[in-house]
Amino acid sequence: MINLENISYSYPFQSTKALTNINLQIKKGEAILVTGRSGCGKSTLGRLINGLIPTYFAGSLSGDMHIAGIDRKRHSFHDLTGLVGSLFQDPEQQFLSTTVDDELRTALEWRGYSSRQIDSALNPIIEQLGLQNKLGSSLFTLSEGEKQKVALASILALKPQILMLDEPTANLDIDSTRELLSILTSLKQEGMTIVIFDHRLYWLRALIDKFYLMDDGTISESGSFSDLEQLRTKFGLRSTQQAHLSVPQLTIGQMTQPGGLYFDALSFGYSGQPPLFNNFSGGLPQGKVIAICGQNGRGKTTLARLSMGLEKPISGNISLHGAIQSAKNRLQRGSLVLQNTELQLYMRSVTEELQSAVSEPDKKININATLEQFRMAGLQDRHPQSLSGGQRQRLVIACALQKKPEVLILDEPTSGLDGHNMEMIGQHVRAEAERGAAVALITHDHELINNCCDYVWTLQEEV
Amino acid sequence: MLALSGAKTNNKRFSQWMGNLDIRVKVLTLFFLSLSLIFLKNPVGLAFLGVLSTVCLFSLGKYRMMMIIYLLLIVTWAFSQSLTWLLALFIPTMKEQTIAQTLIPFLRMWPLLNMALTVSLSMEIGNALLALKKMRLPRLIYLPVMVALRFIPGFINDIKQLRDCLLIRGIPLNISALILHPNRTLRLLIVPMIIRALRLADELAIAAELKRVGYGQGVMLEKTNFRWADSTFFVGAMLALVVAWNIPGSIVESGMHSSIKNQDQLQRTSESGQQ
Amino acid sequence: MKKPDFKSLLRWNTEELVLIGTFAALIKMVTLTVSLLGGGMNPATLLLKNIVATSMLVVLLHKVPRTGVLVLYVLQQAIIMMMLMGSGMIILPGYLIAAIIAETIAFFVGGYRNTFSILLCIGFYDLGSRIVSMGMSWLFMRENISLFFVALGIVGIGYIGCLVGLGTGIKFVKEFRHAGFIRR
Numbered sequence: 001m002i003n004l005e006n007i008s009y010s011y012p013f014q015s016t017k018a019l020t021n022i023n024l025q026i027k028k029g030e031a032i033l034v035t036g037r038s039g040c041g042k043s044t045l046g047r048l049i050n051g052l053i054p055t056y057f058a059g060s061l062s063g064d065m066h067i068a069g070i071d072r073k074r075h076s077f078h079d080l081t082g083l084v085g086s087l088f089q090d091p092e093q094q095f096l097s098t099t100v101d102d103e104l105r106t107a108l109e110w111r112g113y114s115s116r117q118i119d120s121a122l123n124p125i126i127e128q129l130g131l132q133n134k135l136g137s138s139l140f141t142l143s144e145g146e147k148q149k150v151a152l153a154s155i156l157a158l159k160p161q162i163l164m165l166d167e168p169t170a171n172l173d174i175d176s177t178r179e180l181l182s183i184l185t186s187l188k189q190e191g192m193t194i195v196i197f198d199h200r201l202y203w204l205r206a207l208i209d210k211f212y213l214m215d216d217g218t219i220s221e222s223g224s225f226s227d228l229e230q231l232r233t234k235f236g237l238r239s240t241q242q243a244h245l246s247v248p249q250l251t252i253g254q255m256t257q258p259g260g261l262y263f264d265a266l267s268f269g270y271s272g273q274p275p276l277f278n279n280f281s282g283g284l285p286q287g288k289v290i291a292i293c294g295q296n297g298r299g300k301t302t303l304a305r306l307s308m309g310l311e312k313p314i315s316g317n318i319s320l321h322g323a324i325q326s327a328k329n330r331l332q333r334g335s336l337v338l339q340n341t342e343l344q345l346y347m348r349s350v351t352e353e354l355q356s357a358v359s360e361p362d363k364k365i366n367i368n369a370t371l372e373q374f375r376m377a378g379l380q381d382r383h384p385q386s387l388s389g390g391q392r393q394r395l396v397i398a399c400a401l402q403k404k405p406e407v408l409i410l411d412e413p414t415s416g417l418d419g420h421n422m423e424m425i426g427q428h429v430r431a432e433a434e435r436g437a438a439v440a441l442i443t444h445d446h447e448l449i450n451n452c453c454d455y456v457w458t459l460q461e462e463v
Numbered sequence: 464m465l466a467l468s469g470a471k472t473n474n475k476r477f478s479q480w481m482g483n484l485d486i487r488v489k490v491l492t493l494f495f496l497s498l499s500l501i502f503l504k505n506p507v508g509l510a511f512l513g514v515l516s517t518v519c520l521f522s523l524g525k526y527r528m529m530m531i532i533y534l535l536l537i538v539t540w541a542f543s544q545s546l547t548w549l550l551a552l553f554i555p556t557m558k559e560q561t562i563a564q565t566l567i568p569f570l571r572m573w574p575l576l577n578m579a580l581t582v583s584l585s586m587e588i589g590n591a592l593l594a595l596k597k598m599r600l601p602r603l604i605y606l607p608v609m610v611a612l613r614f615i616p617g618f619i620n621d622i623k624q625l626r627d628c629l630l631i632r633g634i635p636l637n638i639s640a641l642i643l644h645p646n647r648t649l650r651l652l653i654v655p656m657i658i659r660a661l662r663l664a665d666e667l668a669i670a671a672e673l674k675r676v677g678y679g680q681g682v683m684l685e686k687t688n689f690r691w692a693d694s695t696f697f698v699g700a701m702l703a704l705v706v707a708w709n710i711p712g713s714i715v716e717s718g719m720h721s722s723i724k725n726q727d728q729l730q731r732t733s734e735s736g737q738q
Numbered sequence: 739m740k741k742p743d744f745k746s747l748l749r750w751n752t753e754e755l756v757l758i759g760t761f762a763a764l765i766k767m768v769t770l771t772v773s774l775l776g777g778g779m780n781p782a783t784l785l786l787k788n789i790v791a792t793s794m795l796v797v798l799l800h801k802v803p804r805t806g807v808l809v810l811y812v813l814q815q816a817i818i819m820m821m822l823m824g825s826g827m828i829i830l831p832g833y834l835i836a837a838i839i840a841e842t843i844a845f846f847v848g849g850y851r852n853t854f855s856i857l858l859c860i861g862f863y864d865l866g867s868r869i870v871s872m873g874m875s876w877l878f879m880r881e882n883i884s885l886f887f888v889a890l891g892i893v894g895i896g897y898i899g900c901l902v903g904l905g906t907g908i909k910f911v912k913e914f915r916h917a918g919f920i921r922r
Contacts, residue, residue, distance in 0.1 A: 093666040332633065403633075568881060572878070
């Protein structure tokens, strides 16, 4: 189904090769995992298979490539788009409409299908993925899992022979991950060839036939899933076992100790929507790392925004170390790292970025040591926005720590990070707690929680 | 703007009939209205259109917003009237400017503002995208406009997020920051947004390529006929324009003309004086 | 000088079209936000709004340096305005003519491969489109001269903003080159 022989590729304007001498054979109906450290060339390989290289990303490409029976040298990119379906890490990026129904129809409409043909193509898929009740919804109101299903449905409607998924579980909670797995399993049984690019491994145990491990633009190892365990430490991989939470739940007693951030009888809701918090109390104790869990849409990020004074509660108080603090004070004394890293970096160079994050502007910090700690040595003069996604994420966290915050909240800090980097973030977070900060991580990632959190705080549904 | 805030926060139900009208009908009506307004001089006709369009806006139920906007219109008129008086102290011909003359531009803006607000407030991005598809525009125009409409809700969110992230960093984004550190503030306002746009454009172009949007024979949509309500509204609106044109009223000279004429007169009187 | 290839004016790849659309939306949204936050019609807001818009346009023309980009941009922006705010249709032909003249000037000065012609093109377009808007304001306000003077003042300040924006735009282009977003 996919046959790559001696493929080498480098991006335009870059001297180093992104892929070197790749050989890969994938048979029809196989499910394949491609994994490896951040920046190992996984995404480039994906772009090669779905045809974006060399059509969309020019650059220099050598070697032979047959995909779904067609020779890439003789066929155009557009012959390939119907044969290979790609699901992006953030499904929102591939939406071209605003409602579910419209999104599902778009690609078919542009292929010249009539309305009746579209219905007959879509109906079985809508049923298979259980989207019947969501057709009229706005795409923006869906949960991450639902968004992903819509993106998947719109791909499957084109009847591809190969399905490619890029870190499909990065934003999913455990239940949605399980559901995705069962969908993929049934697709595989129907004969679909599946290629998954992912850091998270545990959920793939029952699905994949073979893995390819990439390192520095080459395929360095391959084998069956059970072989992955031995390679973990060498290549900085994430766990291959499903992590069961080994961290206790946060109790009311711990929430009401004197040090830390506390919410007292808090009420809040966005206008026109049901309240998220009603007479809500709780808190983040000083010196501990708390994992804030709960279903998507429960208000985890909103709680973080309330903590930092970015949202104003309708009623109730928020106190820090026993004294009620104004929003402005809390903002000054805390740090919050949000998911969208592009909007959190502003300066012209990494050095400038780190220096600007220090609360006392005259205090010089040791840039080199800080970058070393975050595995970013040598990047001093780079423009922050030219860094890779993982590097940007680490830089944003490094900046947040420069402020020496009394409260530190990180929103999904490890989506898209490999095992090495996840452990590193875990160490920094622990160090902050030991310094005396109240630390919270909003995350679905059980591996991370076991790695560095003291307690889990699960936000229950508001009744 | 409701339309601009996108689907995310848009939970309120629009007034039924304005919201249900085909967007093409509304836009076309607005086009003819603005064309007429340029040439129409009769204050009675203008006022007639103003009242009718106020009904359209009123039906949306945004009373507070209407009040603020009308108040702004009145304040601007008062400002322009006092400016006229002030100018009259230095330029004698300005004395000739009558209240009717200062009022007419506002009478012209009134229906235009009403209709433009009606169109924008009763619009949803999703409907606009659908209307766009129905218009069978060439790829050259369809693709970028689709992208733009699709991403406006996202952009609004991004701007809000950017402000929050800057606050977290302790960088305020306000007028005083702009005056104290113009270069830095300008950069902070522009650079992250452009980079966000560049990345979005990249992702979206890839998505559009993979979906082959804009290629091939294009969208085959069943012909959508205007509904009864659409046609009625359009015919009614055109009739109103005809009435506005033919309604008896007074003719108000345009300011430039009258001042030129006045200058002529002045010249003539001065000439006759010399004689 | 290269002869203009009129057929290629109609051939655009998805990436270029999407960039134009994204920037049309971005510029509209950011200028609208600046106006709303800045409290509408004060000189500082007017200046800022135009600096932002022009700098972003400078970046767009460096990112998509080919004849026709400005005309397409103006067209897109008019359609967006029409669909969202119901305005801008009457003035579109005037803006298009301004854009076409600006692009022609840029073409004869050396094309979009050089920064000077990009700046000249945008500078001229900003001027031309303002003259068109002034004409339109006159049509709407012809009975009330003082109001017309106010409009003239607003447009004048706006144009100063545009000229400043050309300079800041170039600064941003340099920065985006360093960041690898602009590759020329």
